[in-house]
Amino acid sequence: MSLLAGLELGGTKCTCILGSGPEDIRAREVVPTTQPEETLERIERVLEGWRVEHGPLAALGVASFGPLDLQPGSPTYGHIAATVKSGWSHTELLGRLTRRFGVPVGFNTDVNAAALAEGRWGCARGLENFVYITVGTGVGAGLIVAGRPALGFSHSELGHVRVIRMPGDSWAGNCPFHGDCVEGLASGPAISARAGAPAERLPANHLVWESVAFALGQLLHILVLATAPCKIILGGGVMTARPHLFVRLRENLHASLNGYIEAPSDLASYIVPPALGTLAGPAGALALAADALPGI
Numbered sequence: 001m002s003l004l005a006g007l008e009l010g011g012t013k014c015t016c017i018l019g020s021g022p023e024d025i026r027a028r029e030v031v032p033t034t035q036p037e038e039t040l041e042r043i044e045r046v047l048e049g050w051r052v053e054h055g056p057l058a059a060l061g062v063a064s065f066g067p068l069d070l071q072p073g074s075p076t077y078g079h080i081a082a083t084v085k086s087g088w089s090h091t092e093l094l095g096r097l098t099r100r101f102g103v104p105v106g107f108n109t110d111v112n113a114a115a116l117a118e119g120r121w122g123c124a125r126g127l128e129n130f131v132y133i134t135v136g137t138g139v140g141a142g143l144i145v146a147g148r149p150a151l152g153f154s155h156s157e158l159g160h161v162r163v164i165r166m167p168g169d170s171w172a173g174n175c176p177f178h179g180d181c182v183e184g185l186a187s188g189p190a191i192s193a194r195a196g197a198p199a200e201r202l203p204a205n206h207l208v209w210e211s212v213a214f215a216l217g218q219l220l221h222i223l224v225l226a227t228a229p230c231k232i233i234l235g236g237g238v239m240t241a242r243p244h245l246f247v248r249l250r251e252n253l254h255a256s257l258n259g260y261i262e263a264p265s266d267l268a269s270y271i272v273p274p275a276l277g278t279l280a281g282p283a284g285a286l287a288l289a290a291d292a293l294p295g296i
Helices: 036-054 094-101 110-121 182-186 188-195 208-227 237-241 244-257 277-292
Strands: 004-009 013-021 024-032 059-064 105-109 130-135 139-145 232-235
Touching: 004 036, 004 110, 004 277, 013 036, 013 277, 024 036, 036 094, 059 094, 059 110, 059 277, 094 105, 105 110, 105 277, 110 130, 110 139, 110 232, 110 277, 130 208, 130 237, 139 182, 139 208, 182 188, 182 208, 188 208, 188 237, 208 232, 208 244, 232 237, 232 244, 232 277, 237 244
Parallel strands: 004 059, 059 105, 130 232
Antiparallel strands: 004 013, 013 024, 130 139
16 A cells, blocks of 8 residues: 655644555644744654655645645746735745655645545545535635536635625625635634634634624535535534534525525535544545556
């Protein structure tokens, strides 16, 4: 069995993982996300240590926060593009890691990778069209259409769509690019900025959750009408810590569609948490590594 390494780059932490899939994890280590050079050097030391201890790697998968340049013909292919993460805009990832380790490297967004993991090992097995949404430090969506992540001149950035506001809500949002886009209204930092306290400390009955669920419900409305995904999976730190949001989201989507389209009647099995739980992201990096192997 090929030994794969995966790297999930997140806004606050990076997870390194070694194995062949969720059922075969040989090692796992978390590195805090600081400045690019410091973070990447620490990651490279972890991976080098694993090569010494466990043997050669067959491939590496890199699942990163974005936006990313995923166009092979671009001079900045494999780089992070302009991002809200301070200091990380235009950082090279793919070329640097390919040169360092000399193995095939799969490269994609963190949410696309998590979606691929759920399609390979989780609750989207057998589905050709579905979406994985993460709600945490940011909001992103891995949109799978015809079995592959949607990709045009760039990958989708659905966390930054502007949505209908909840009636009476005039808060400006905190996205530095768009203000009140979904990420500016429903990410962990947005929740904290709006409520004046860390999101994890807010009770389930706090008023902020109503506006969060409304914004995310609008995102689901857009996705249902745009690509009619066969399943909607929601993960990330906010959703994991606040499972009560699933009930609100199902109710909001039902009300927003207002009978216009025949969405699945059983919303409890349509809008779901990831079957892989918090492992979806790191496992996604392994899925990218597996897909990078020749002949796979």
